[in-house]
Amino acid sequence: MTTRQQLAVYDFYTKTIRSTIGLRGFTLQLRVEKAATLDELRQLRAPYLEAVQKAKGRDKAALLAQQLDQLLDTPLPD
Template structure:
């Protein structure tokens, strides 16, 4: 079992809200606390489409580290094996001008990076709401979960956005609510500009 903790650089990233970490990865970074096992962390963020490779990305960026000597050795071995097995990614082509309605001012995010493979927008939002309500809000989110079950369109999900964000803010605080809002807005609006 590997337990990760934030490095000094990771703590600075969270404290200063720097722009070096993507919103989805920021949620994972926020949850790294030096007490929770990597398996438990990955269960908590499964609804965000995050997996082992994202933990390794934070590790390679120097934002997290394994707690204890055994964990560091295991992670070092795993990271070396992963690096050797995975060829380097080709650089992403430069986008021309970003459309007026992009999520990020720099360039639009491709749909395949927003939607999990094989899921429609409706299914992705449904899973996001269910997984994060369960892991972030717990039993207090029961009423919200019922509303998710009754939703029959993306528009219904958009109407739940504010109540969901307020419940997460109350349960987990501003940083996690902000991070989840970024991921939720990507799913709800797929490249359109979300409401403020």
């Protein structure tokens, strides 16, 4: 069962991978699409932030880390 929180995290990854990493994020995007649980999406946090930092720098990675952590830590009502 997919929760609203899981969908929100999935959407966040999808939109920001496309806009910040571009085609270099293709493999990461496939991993996001394959993730079946919130925990699996949570495990992609580190590789995602590393890729963002390489593509856009430390400041952008820190900003997106804040947004992602808020989504990961705040359950949304179903």
